[in-house]
Amino acid sequence: MSNNNFNRSVQTPENDFSDQPNFDEYLMFDDWLEEDHNYVASGSAQNSVNQVNDDDSGGSSSQLGGSTTNENGSVLERQQVKERVAFKMKSEVEILDDGFKWRKYGKKMVKNSPNPRNYYKCSCEGCPVKKRVERDKEDPAFVITTYEGTHNHRTV
DNA sequence: CGGCTTTGACCTGCGC
DNA sequence: GCGCAGGTCAAAGCCG
DSSP states (O other), rough: OOOHHHHHHOHHHHTTTTTTTTTTTTEESSHHHHHHHHHHHHHHHHHHHHHHHHOOHHHHHHHHHTTTTTHHHHHHHHHOOEEEEEEEEEESSSOOSSSOOEEEEEEOHHHHHHHEEEEEEEEETTTEEEEEEEOOOSOEEEEEEESSSSSSSOOO
């Protein structure tokens, strides 16, 4: 299954990004739907994010995972949404060489952040994967990347 | 010349 | 029903 290829690349960022000098820290969320909502709506979850980055402890990240299981409807809803993975890392550049080739198709100012959000599609024909990239509103040194979908091909 | 980025406009969903 | 915000499209310009 080629899914594994994509999963592997996002779940072990240190492998793919080891040659990127700026990644002092990174943080990854599996199925970050609820956190994403909180982040956009109020920024409350973002404090947790900062805590994790500040502390870099496994306990904090499990706190994020545990907070997503309280609503019946949203669990079902989440299962219907295509795979989404978000992670935040310390980087000066927004365009990371993650093994795939991306084409920018949009840029948008978002309400809760002074920084624009950039939209990218995988430029491999037929591949449905998209990603959003935005800078942390409080820590511009951090970049928040959200991958949506699964690559149906191997790395470019 | 081809591919990519930029940028404004348009569409859609959601909350009030 | 209206307004707002997010997401996508498409034309034009730029760069290799």
